[in-house]
Structures are given as C-alpha cells and as structure tokens.
Amino acid sequence: MYASIKSFASSFFVTGDPLIYGADVSIVLTSIAVLFVLFYFKKWGWLWREWLTTVDHKKIGIMYLFASLLMLFRGGVDALLMRTQLALPNVQFLQADHYNAVFTTHGTIMILFMAMPMMFGLFNMVVPLQIGARDVAYPFLNSVSFWLFFFGAMLFNLSFVIGGSPDAGWLSYPPLSEMSGSPGVGENFYIWGIQISGIGSLATGINFIVTILKMRAPGMKFMKMPMFTWSVFSSSIIIIFAFPILTVTLALLFIDRYMGGHLFTMDGGGFPMMYINLIWMWGHPEVYIVVLPAFGIFSEIVATFSRKRIFGYKSMVFALLSISILSFFTWVHHFFTMGSGADVNVAFAIATMAIGIPTGAKVFNWLFTMFRGRIRLEQPMMWTLAFIPCFVVGGATGVMLAVAPADYQYHNSYFLIAHFHQVLIGGVVFGYLAGIYYWWPKLFGFKLNERLGKYAFWLWNIGFYVCFMPQYALGFMGMTRRVYTYGWDMGWGPLNLVSTIGAFLMGIGFVFQVWQILYSVKYGERDTTGDPWNARTLEWSIPSPPPMYNFAVVPVVDERDSFWEDKERRDFAPAPPVPVSKLESIHMPKNSGVPIIFAACWFIAGFGFVFDWKWMAFSGLAGVGISLLVRSFTYDTDYYVPLEEVIETEKAAGRAV
Amino acid sequence: MSQHPAGAADHGHGHHDEHENHGSLKAYVIGFILSIVLTVIPLLVVFQTNMSKNGIIITIVTMAVIQLLVQLLFFMHIREGEGPKYNVMTLILGLFIVVVIVASSVWIMSFNSVVQ
Structure with missing residues (x-):
C-alpha cells in the first residue's frame, strides 16, 4: 500500500528540482494564508456574494486584471530564469529539459493567460461605460467567460508541480507534441488549459460584438463611437473568426494523442505541416487581437492628454477594420522556410507588408493629434510616448522579416525574438499599462502614485532596450532561439550578459508597479470629480468608482466626444445635479453561482482527460451538462434596483437633488 | 437568448415589448431530426458501403453543407430580425x-x- 502510494506520488508530482520544491512550498504557504484570512475574518460569504458570483462587468474586469497581473508575474519569472541561464556561456542553472519547459510556459502564459485576460479586463472595465450601457449584452455569459479563463489558466499552471510542464514550444508543433515526442502529460495540460480558456475567449468576443452593436447610448451612431470601442469591435471580429480555428486544431492534436489518430504524425499518412498551417491561421490574427485594443487605448490617451480631438478619426476606423480583415491573409510568414514555393511566399510576403500601411497611418494620426496640442506628461501619456518609437522600430524589423528570401536568414534566430518582443512589449504591454494607469481612477477611485510610476516607467523602458537591442545583433551572429546554453567560442557572451541585465531591470520595474499599487491604495490621490484627467468620453461623466448600475440616467449622445463638447459648452463648470424626478428604478441582471461551478466542472473534466482518468473526466463533463440544464431552467435572472436605492446612491455621490 | 434574454440590461426601459418570436417547437424538432439524419448518412456511407474514396468525400462534404443550412434555418433564425x-x-x-x-x-x- 505504502509502496504503491509512493510510486504514484513520484510520478504524479514533479520531483527532483529545488526550484520546483520551492514552488511547492510557496503554493502551500500562500493557500494556507488565503484560507486563514478568509476563515479568520469570516469573509467567505462576502467573497461568494460580491466577487465569485458577480455578473457586474466592472468586477469581472477587475478580476481579469488581477489574474493577468499574477500571470505576468509567473511569465516574468520564467523569462528571468531563461535570461539567468543564458547570461554567460556554459551556465549550469537550468537543465535542457527544464529550459524547454520554461520557454514553453513563458510563451503560452504571456500570450494566452496574460495578454488576453488583461485585454478582456480592459474590455470589461471600459466598454460598457464608454458607450453609456449598464452592463454587457450577456452578463451571465461574461461571468462564464471569466471563470473558464481562470480555471483554464489554473489547469495549465498546475502542470508546473503536478505531472510536468509542456515542453514542445508555445505552439506545440507536432511531431514533437505527439505521443512519440512527448509521452508525458505536459502536452495534455497544454491542450486542455487552452481549450477551456479558449471557449471563454470566444464567448467574450461574441459578447462584446453584441454589446457594441446593440447597447450603445441613444444617438451614438457608429461614427460617433469612441476609438477604444472601435478597436474592441475590430478585435472581437477577429476573435470570433480566429478562435474556432485554434479550438479545432488543438482538438485534432488531442485526437492524435488520446485516440491514436494520425492527423499530424510522421507515419500513417500524417501531415505535421498542416498543424503549423492551421495553428498560425489562429496565431497570426491573435497578435492583432491583442494589439488592436492597445491602439484604441493610445488613441483615447493621445486625444485626452493633447486636449485635442483625435486626428483622422475616419482613417483610424478604416485602418482598424482593414487590419482586422488583412490579419487573416498573412499567416504563412511564420513559416516561409517550410518551402511552399516562391508563389505562396511572395503572396503572403506582400500581404504582410500591406498590413503595415494601415498601421503606419495610425502612427501618423497619433503624431498629428499631438501636433500643436497642449500635451500633459502624466503616466498614461508617458507610456504612449514610449510606445511610438518602440513600435516603429518593431514594425520596421517586422517588414524586414516579411521579405521572404531574407527571412531564410532571420528565421528562428534571436533577431526574430527581439522583433516580436518589441511589438508585443512595446505595443501590447505598454498599451495595456497605459490603459490601466488611465482607467484605474475610474474603477478604483484613486490615482496611482506618480513618483513610483515614473521609476517603474524608466526601469521598464531602459530595461527594454538594454534587453532586446543586443538580441537583434545576437540573431545576426547566429544565435538561434530555444538554445539552452552555448560555448565561450561562439562570442555571444557579452551581449547576452547585457540582455540579461535589461531583463532584470524590467523585473525591478514590475516590482515598483506592485509597490505603486499597494502604496496608492493607502496614499493615492483620491478622485472626487469622476473626471481626473479632464477627458473626453462618457465613462468620465459618472462618479469614480461608478455605481453598480453605471448610469442613473442613460446619456443621450449627439456628437463625437459628446462629454467633452458638453463640458466646453458649460465652460468646464461642474455638471448640474439631476433632479430626483428624472430617476427611475433600474433593471439589472442577478448574480449567479452557475458560471463558477460550470467552469470548475470543466476543470475537473480537463484534469481527468490529462491523466486519462475516465471516471473523473466523465463526471466533470456530467457536471458541465447539469450546470447548463440548471441555467436553462432558471427563469428568475433579473430584478429592479428600487428607486429609493438609486436616489440614495446618486445623492451620496452629489449627483442628484 | 431563449425566452428570457439573459438579463440584458436594457437601458432602463424595463419591459421587453418587442420580443421577437424565436421559432416553434415543431421547427426545432424538425431541425433536430434533420441534423441527426444528415450526420448518420456519412457514417453509414463510410462503414456500410463500398463507395470509392472520391464518392465518400463528396457525400461527406455535401451532407456537411446541407447540415450547415439546416442549422442556419432552424436554429440560428437566419430569416428573422429587422x-x-x-x-x-x-x-x-x-x-x-x-x-x-x-x-x-x-x-x-x-x-x-x-x-x-
């Protein structure tokens, strides 16, 4: 008995590496601390009622935000582990197999469990407020999406201590990811973690398309929508067309692994390159999914902090929508070296270069918005200004990579690594950080501390260039990606050391940001006006943090930036309070515990499939079915906020007389 | 999306007067049976007949396209809405x-x- 438990545990838990034992200990200690706090302060009821079952888009957005910051920490630690290993030649810090696992989880977590949820967090925190709605179109589905993401991410992260991490690269190329190359459970964790959170992503895309189409304030025609809303709309279009491809591709890989299929194997008529073709058909649009909302954020911030209307609104909209269509025509540039022939490569090289045109148009529009504007250098604007040169260099190296014959030289070298980090950090991360600094006071009612923010800003920016500029050179010197060590004779040592220093500077920048958040909770400048930046769009017309129903009176919009025009008309005097007679009871969705249970059942099913424990997989799936049935027969899903409560809330905020 | 539109916050107008008709039970049952039949046909063709490879592929693709139309007409309500x-x-x-x-x-x- 003891012997069988011991042999099970030694294969079930990951053993043998001090780093992983350290992680085990910290996971157990953190869990005990969290449980202790919840029991000691009797916070279970509060947690369940206010957060776990909420369908309020603002709270869901906040949960997305904190989950993604947690994932940024995990992905960042992975990055620092890799940089430590590569700092000098012949370092014995990580072994080859551990290094493989670390670069795999770094990539997957940063894209799917950091960038995507941070983006969905911003969608949720901002879009309904910006279009004058009281919630998203499907609040229940919104909660389902969040919990699917959350449990998908947990399942994926569990692989670090249980069963073993995936180690076939962030896109799990077969035949390496097939049973022949990866017989362990790591790839199963990869497939199920991404599948479960992927359903949630698809649902969020649908949710925001419908929200933007159907829930805009009266009078807000398409061409009067704020730029961020437009960018969410284009990003959601890409999501609903791209994510099904990912789901199908991973399902096919699962058939290969679980049922002995031969779709992508080397033998039995399999076609491994087809997987690469399919996965990039999702993978390339995916980078535009994450970057378009960042463009939208920059457009809002540039207009607000230059005190000018955005330059070239129509061309911005046209650029966003054409990028969302063009993004489906460029995927082959990820595998030019597959050798599909000159005609194929040329077609996709031209498509890739073409997508640089609308993107370039947007950069000029931001510059022209700033031209002769009254620029205020506050934190969101600083990140925006840092983004522009960074993204332009990233874009230029992207066009270099798009030249198919030259790509045979750059492919899979550190030049490529430097390029995509430059567009993803310079574009996506800077953009989302700018958005977080910008909308933080709206959601939490206080600004983030300026001084600590500036330290973080400069550490991130200097760290970024110190880290990634040497990597362009290393690429030309022949260093390929995914090597876990190299010899003194290669001559890569000095530049790698510089790069590692830069990575740690960014890590310190992140620590400053965590400190900044904690510090500002107590000492941050409180926002009593609801409009701390003197901004232009509707979300700033309501108190910070907004009441649960957002808008007591639904705003009527008659022009672009209508909140700003209103302010100008009354010469920036405070808005007059609303007479109580204009208020009414408000129709809102009820909280529900079904989404978290539904997603937890998916987690159980996924875990069962990972280890091929059929009893567990099928009981999880049964739970999924029961949750769906319970929801289908729940008719009591909405209620009215009583008029007295609305009046009381509005009076307390000084918004009603 | 069914009888009660998932508590969509509807700008405080309260009632859902313009409730669209989301199809009858009959339409759903017909759609369901057609979907099953269209799924069973390719299975039978593959397991029970000796059709040539091209014939099998053409049958599967045809059934898939018909199935797509059935889904659009009977479940997705493509004809409705203004x-x-x-x-x-x-x-x-x-x-x-x-x-x-x-x-x-x-x-x-x-x-x-x-x-x-």
Missing part, C-alpha cells in the same frame, strides 16, 4: 474567410506533393 442585415454581412464575411482558409491551405500544402 434593421441592418448584420447576420447576412457576418455570414458573407464568414464564408469569405472559410474559403480563404480552405483554398489557401490547399494551395500552401500542394507544394508538398510537388516535391515528394
């Missing part, structure tokens, strides 16, 4: 992207058979 024809626009875009995906995958992968 105002701008969002669903038609979306379908055209979807169809376009499907064609791009399938046709260019064939094109990209065909080089493989040339070199072998």
Whole structure:
C-alpha cells in the first residue's frame, strides 16, 4: 500500500528540482494564508456574494486584471530564469529539459493567460461605460467567460508541480507534441488549459460584438463611437473568426494523442505541416487581437492628454477594420522556410507588408493629434510616448522579416525574438499599462502614485532596450532561439550578459508597479470629480468608482466626444445635479453561482482527460451538462434596483437633488 | 437568448415589448431530426458501403453543407430580425474567410506533393 502510494506520488508530482520544491512550498504557504484570512475574518460569504458570483462587468474586469497581473508575474519569472541561464556561456542553472519547459510556459502564459485576460479586463472595465450601457449584452455569459479563463489558466499552471510542464514550444508543433515526442502529460495540460480558456475567449468576443452593436447610448451612431470601442469591435471580429480555428486544431492534436489518430504524425499518412498551417491561421490574427485594443487605448490617451480631438478619426476606423480583415491573409510568414514555393511566399510576403500601411497611418494620426496640442506628461501619456518609437522600430524589423528570401536568414534566430518582443512589449504591454494607469481612477477611485510610476516607467523602458537591442545583433551572429546554453567560442557572451541585465531591470520595474499599487491604495490621490484627467468620453461623466448600475440616467449622445463638447459648452463648470424626478428604478441582471461551478466542472473534466482518468473526466463533463440544464431552467435572472436605492446612491455621490 | 434574454440590461426601459418570436417547437424538432439524419448518412456511407474514396468525400462534404443550412434555418433564425442585415454581412464575411482558409491551405500544402 505504502509502496504503491509512493510510486504514484513520484510520478504524479514533479520531483527532483529545488526550484520546483520551492514552488511547492510557496503554493502551500500562500493557500494556507488565503484560507486563514478568509476563515479568520469570516469573509467567505462576502467573497461568494460580491466577487465569485458577480455578473457586474466592472468586477469581472477587475478580476481579469488581477489574474493577468499574477500571470505576468509567473511569465516574468520564467523569462528571468531563461535570461539567468543564458547570461554567460556554459551556465549550469537550468537543465535542457527544464529550459524547454520554461520557454514553453513563458510563451503560452504571456500570450494566452496574460495578454488576453488583461485585454478582456480592459474590455470589461471600459466598454460598457464608454458607450453609456449598464452592463454587457450577456452578463451571465461574461461571468462564464471569466471563470473558464481562470480555471483554464489554473489547469495549465498546475502542470508546473503536478505531472510536468509542456515542453514542445508555445505552439506545440507536432511531431514533437505527439505521443512519440512527448509521452508525458505536459502536452495534455497544454491542450486542455487552452481549450477551456479558449471557449471563454470566444464567448467574450461574441459578447462584446453584441454589446457594441446593440447597447450603445441613444444617438451614438457608429461614427460617433469612441476609438477604444472601435478597436474592441475590430478585435472581437477577429476573435470570433480566429478562435474556432485554434479550438479545432488543438482538438485534432488531442485526437492524435488520446485516440491514436494520425492527423499530424510522421507515419500513417500524417501531415505535421498542416498543424503549423492551421495553428498560425489562429496565431497570426491573435497578435492583432491583442494589439488592436492597445491602439484604441493610445488613441483615447493621445486625444485626452493633447486636449485635442483625435486626428483622422475616419482613417483610424478604416485602418482598424482593414487590419482586422488583412490579419487573416498573412499567416504563412511564420513559416516561409517550410518551402511552399516562391508563389505562396511572395503572396503572403506582400500581404504582410500591406498590413503595415494601415498601421503606419495610425502612427501618423497619433503624431498629428499631438501636433500643436497642449500635451500633459502624466503616466498614461508617458507610456504612449514610449510606445511610438518602440513600435516603429518593431514594425520596421517586422517588414524586414516579411521579405521572404531574407527571412531564410532571420528565421528562428534571436533577431526574430527581439522583433516580436518589441511589438508585443512595446505595443501590447505598454498599451495595456497605459490603459490601466488611465482607467484605474475610474474603477478604483484613486490615482496611482506618480513618483513610483515614473521609476517603474524608466526601469521598464531602459530595461527594454538594454534587453532586446543586443538580441537583434545576437540573431545576426547566429544565435538561434530555444538554445539552452552555448560555448565561450561562439562570442555571444557579452551581449547576452547585457540582455540579461535589461531583463532584470524590467523585473525591478514590475516590482515598483506592485509597490505603486499597494502604496496608492493607502496614499493615492483620491478622485472626487469622476473626471481626473479632464477627458473626453462618457465613462468620465459618472462618479469614480461608478455605481453598480453605471448610469442613473442613460446619456443621450449627439456628437463625437459628446462629454467633452458638453463640458466646453458649460465652460468646464461642474455638471448640474439631476433632479430626483428624472430617476427611475433600474433593471439589472442577478448574480449567479452557475458560471463558477460550470467552469470548475470543466476543470475537473480537463484534469481527468490529462491523466486519462475516465471516471473523473466523465463526471466533470456530467457536471458541465447539469450546470447548463440548471441555467436553462432558471427563469428568475433579473430584478429592479428600487428607486429609493438609486436616489440614495446618486445623492451620496452629489449627483442628484 | 431563449425566452428570457439573459438579463440584458436594457437601458432602463424595463419591459421587453418587442420580443421577437424565436421559432416553434415543431421547427426545432424538425431541425433536430434533420441534423441527426444528415450526420448518420456519412457514417453509414463510410462503414456500410463500398463507395470509392472520391464518392465518400463528396457525400461527406455535401451532407456537411446541407447540415450547415439546416442549422442556419432552424436554429440560428437566419430569416428573422429587422434593421441592418448584420447576420447576412457576418455570414458573407464568414464564408469569405472559410474559403480563404480552405483554398489557401490547399494551395500552401500542394507544394508538398510537388516535391515528394
């Protein structure tokens, strides 16, 4: 008995590496601390009622935000582990197999469990407020999406201590990811973690398309929508067309692994390159999914902090929508070296270069918005200004990579690594950080501390260039990606050391940001006006943090930036309070515990499939079915906020007389 | 999306007067049976007949396309709704992207058979 438990545990838990034992200990200690706090302060009821079952888009957005910051920490630690290993030649810090696992989880977590949820967090925190709605179109589905993401991410992260991490690269190329190359459970964790959170992503895309189409304030025609809303709309279009491809591709890989299929194997008529073709058909649009909302954020911030209307609104909209269509025509540039022939490569090289045109148009529009504007250098604007040169260099190296014959030289070298980090950090991360600094006071009612923010800003920016500029050179010197060590004779040592220093500077920048958040909770400048930046769009017309129903009176919009025009008309005097007679009871969705249970059942099913424990997989799936049935027969899903409560809330905020 | 629109916050107008009709039970049952039949036919063709490989592929693709139309007509309510024809626009875009995906995958992968 003891012997069988011991042999099970030694294969079930990951053993043998001090780093992983350290992680085990910290996971157990953190869990005990969290449980202790919840029991000691009797916070279970509060947690369940206010957060776990909420369908309020603002709270869901906040949960997305904190989950993604947690994932940024995990992905960042992975990055620092890799940089430590590569700092000098012949370092014995990580072994080859551990290094493989670390670069795999770094990539997957940063894209799917950091960038995507941070983006969905911003969608949720901002879009309904910006279009004058009281919630998203499907609040229940919104909660389902969040919990699917959350449990998908947990399942994926569990692989670090249980069963073993995936180690076939962030896109799990077969035949390496097939049973022949990866017989362990790591790839199963990869497939199920991404599948479960992927359903949630698809649902969020649908949710925001419908929200933007159907829930805009009266009078807000398409061409009067704020730029961020437009960018969410284009990003959601890409999501609903791209994510099904990912789901199908991973399902096919699962058939290969679980049922002995031969779709992508080397033998039995399999076609491994087809997987690469399919996965990039999702993978390339995916980078535009994450970057378009960042463009939208920059457009809002540039207009607000230059005190000018955005330059070239129509061309911005046209650029966003054409990028969302063009993004489906460029995927082959990820595998030019597959050798599909000159005609194929040329077609996709031209498509890739073409997508640089609308993107370039947007950069000029931001510059022209700033031209002769009254620029205020506050934190969101600083990140925006840092983004522009960074993204332009990233874009230029992207066009270099798009030249198919030259790509045979750059492919899979550190030049490529430097390029995509430059567009993803310079574009996506800077953009989302700018958005977080910008909308933080709206959601939490206080600004983030300026001084600590500036330290973080400069550490991130200097760290970024110190880290990634040497990597362009290393690429030309022949260093390929995914090597876990190299010899003194290669001559890569000095530049790698510089790069590692830069990575740690960014890590310190992140620590400053965590400190900044904690510090500002107590000492941050409180926002009593609801409009701390003197901004232009509707979300700033309501108190910070907004009441649960957002808008007591639904705003009527008659022009672009209508909140700003209103302010100008009354010469920036405070808005007059609303007479109580204009208020009414408000129709809102009820909280529900079904989404978290539904997603937890998916987690159980996924875990069962990972280890091929059929009893567990099928009981999880049964739970999924029961949750769906319970929801289908729940008719009591909405209620009215009583008029007295609305009046009381509005009076307390000084918004009603 | 069913009888109660998932508690969509509706700008405080309160009642859902313009409730669209979401099809009858009869339509759903017909759609369900047609979907099952259209799924069983390819299975029977593959397991129970000796049709040529091309014949099997053509049968499966035909049944899949009919199935798609059945889903659109009986479950997705493609004929209903007023105002701008969002669903038609979306379908055209979807169809376009499907064609791009399938046709260019064939094109990209065909080089493989040339070199072998």
